[in-house]
Amino acid sequence: MPYVNIKITREEVSKEQKQQLITxxxxxxxxxxxxxxxxxxxxxxxxxxxxxxxxGEQVTERRKKGL
Amino acid sequence: MPYVNIKITREEVSKEQKQQLITxxxxxxxxxxxxxxxxxxxxxxxxxxxxxxxxGEQVTERRKKGL
Amino acid sequence: MPYVNIKITREEVSKEQKQQLITxxxxxxxxxxxxxxxxxxxxxxxxxxxxxxxxGEQVTERRKKGL
Amino acid sequence: MPYVNIKITREEVSKEQKQQLITxxxxxxxxxxxxxxxxxxxxxxxxxxxxxxxxGEQVTERRKKGL
Amino acid sequence: MPYVNIKITREEVSKEQKQQLITxxxxxxxxxxxxxxxxxxxxxxxxxxxxxxxxGEQVTERRKKGL
Amino acid sequence: MPYVNIKITREEVSKEQKQQLITxxxxxxxxxxxxxxxxxxxxxxxxxxxxxxxxGEQVTERRKKGL
Incomplete structure (x- = not known):
């Protein structure tokens, strides 16, 4: 009875991708x-x-730098 | 000083129900x-x-099947 | 399919008390x-x-003070 | 490689304050x-x-009382 | 930069199995x-x-029943 | 009423260091x-x-490599 918690940034993950992560x-x-x-x-x-x-930096700012 | 974290699906839980869970x-x-x-x-x-x-299945899909 | 996570301090909680929390x-x-x-x-x-x-204080220290 | 999770109430926290918490x-x-x-x-x-x-009380209600 | 948290029961999971979960x-x-x-x-x-x-039942008890 | 959860590897963190993190x-x-x-x-x-x-690698192994 495992429990898996996946935290990701909110950046246009589709419903299909979520299903693939679950599978x-x-x-x-x-x-x-x-x-x-x-x-x-x-x-x-x-x-x-x-x-x-x-x-030490927000991902928002990192994305602007292409990181 | 306990900490209780309740995770549920977002499916029309009212403010009153939340208060009842907290109580x-x-x-x-x-x-x-x-x-x-x-x-x-x-x-x-x-x-x-x-x-x-x-x-292995999204709850969205399970709800469509009446699960 | 809720998930409930209860965090408590480790202070002699019995197996029976855990069962009561689960129930x-x-x-x-x-x-x-x-x-x-x-x-x-x-x-x-x-x-x-x-x-x-x-x-701002460890529970260990608070317990010594009777808190 | 620490992981820090900060949970706060959603009450007008600015992007700058979030950056300060991260820093x-x-x-x-x-x-x-x-x-x-x-x-x-x-x-x-x-x-x-x-x-x-x-x-035992929702923060929404506590705020109304000035708590 | 995802974060994956896997919770499982403590039941003789080997170091190699943990590496396989991580991989x-x-x-x-x-x-x-x-x-x-x-x-x-x-x-x-x-x-x-x-x-x-x-x-509503401890896994300890479920294991005794072969569940 | 914030909640801060700090996860770190178990590597000889002293009681004093924990108090400093809490403070x-x-x-x-x-x-x-x-x-x-x-x-x-x-x-x-x-x-x-x-x-x-x-x-993709256990910290145990990374430590052996000096990482």
């Missing part, structure tokens, strides 16, 4: 640990680029 | 563990049905 | 929002008192 | 533990006041 | 969303079976 | 957003180096 993460837990997909949760959280910092 | 969770920690309500936090996070997967 | 949180989500217990997860995380701060 | 948290981990800013993540999550409870 | 989750984010592995974090949290409930 | 994070929220320290929570989670991956 992939569920399969990963089944393949490596034999976990039952029926009780595997995957929760994707999209975070505004103003609200995510790396290297 | 109930706070009381639970007081009743079972004697925790002080004054320093009990309850945070409710509503997750889009596209962003929540169970059994 | 109570699962029932709360069923009662207020009609959520299915079969797919309700409750995860309890116990945090060392050195690792939890409130009011 | 401050990144510096804190560098100063105290010598962590490399290049691999320090800071994620700010803003939570609606209806969805945050303290002392 | 798989990192690759998933790279394959589906083009995310850079260099700034992808994967954090695995192992939770005691007394501390994880599903269907 | 620093609490002050940061007070300074930038005017948040009341009395209801600011800081929770530090230490994660085994086998359980933390970056760049």
């Amino acid at each position: 992939g993460a569920t399969r990963l837990l089944a393949d490596i640990l034999g976990k039952n997909p029926a009780t595997t949760f995957v929760i994707i959280e999209e975070v505004d680029t103003d609200n995510w910092g790396i290297a | 109930g969770a706070t009381r639970l920690l007081a009743d079972i563990l004697g925790k002080n309500p004054a320093t009990t936090f309850v945070i409710i996070e509503e997750v889009d049905t596209d962003n929540w997967g169970i059994a | 109570g949180a699962t029932r709360l989500l069923a009662d207020i929002l009609g959520k299915n217990p079969a797919t309700t997860f409750v995860i309890i995380e116990e945090v060392d008192t050195d690792n939890w701060g409130i009011a | 401050g948290a990144t510096r804190l981990l560098a100063d105290i533990l010598g962590k490399n800013p290049a691999t320090t993540f800071v994620i700010i999550e803003e939570v609606d006041t209806d969805n945050w409870g303290i002392a | 798989g989750a990192t690759r998933l984010l790279a394959d589906i969303l083009g995310k850079n592995p260099a700034t992808t974090f994967v954090i695995i949290e192992e939770v005691d079976t007394d501390n994880w409930g599903i269907a | 620093g994070a609490t002050r940061l929220l007070a300074d930038i957003l005017g948040k009341n320290p009395a209801t600011t929570f800081v929770i530090i989670e230490e994660v085994d180096t086998d359980n933390w991956g970056i760049a």
Whole structure:
């Protein structure tokens, strides 16, 4: 009964891509640990680029620099 | 000083229901563990049905099937 | 399919009390929002008192003061 | 490679304040533990006041009382 | 710069399996969303079976029943 | 009433350093957003180096390489 939480920046992730993340993460837990997909949760959280910092800098600013 | 985080799908949960979840969770920690309500936090996070997967499938799709 | 995460300080919580928290949180989500217990997860995380701060102070120190 | 998650109520936090939180948290981990800013993540999550409870009460209601 | 948090029950997961989860989750984010592995974090949290409930029941008890 | 969760690798962090992280994070929220320290929570989670991956690799292995 694993719980997988994926946090990514909110930058035009499609519904299909989200489904692919859910499928992939569920399969990963089944393949490596034999976990039952029926009780595997995957929760994707999209975070505004103003609200995510790396290297002390907002992702919003990093994107402007092409990072 | 407990911290309770409740994640649910974003599906028309009313302000009153949220208050009931907060009241109930706070009381639970007081009743079972004697925790002080004054320093009990309850945070409710509503997750889009596209962003929540169970059994390898988006909740959006499960709802269409009546699941 | 709710997910409930309860963080408390690690201070001699018994297995029975944990079961009571699980029962109570699962029932709360069923009662207020009609959520299915079969797919309700409750995860309890116990945090060392050195690792939890409130009011800028470790809980370890607060306990010494009777707080 | 620390990960810092800051949850606050959604109450008109500016982009500049978010940058200051990111800068401050990144510096804190560098100063105290010598962590490399290049691999320090800071994620700010803003939570609606209806969805945050303290002392068993929604923050929305507390704000009306001037709390 | 994704952040992936995997919570599983603490039940004899080997170091190699953990590496496989890390590899798989990192690759998933790279394959589906083009995310850079260099700034992808994967954090695995192992939770005691007394501390994880599903269907209102501790996993410890479920394991005794062969669930 | 902010909530700050700091995840770091479990690598000999002292009780004093934890207190410094708590003090620093609490002050940061007070300074930038005017948040009341009395209801600011800081929770530090230490994660085994086998359980933390970056760049697709366990931190345990990275430490052996001097990274």
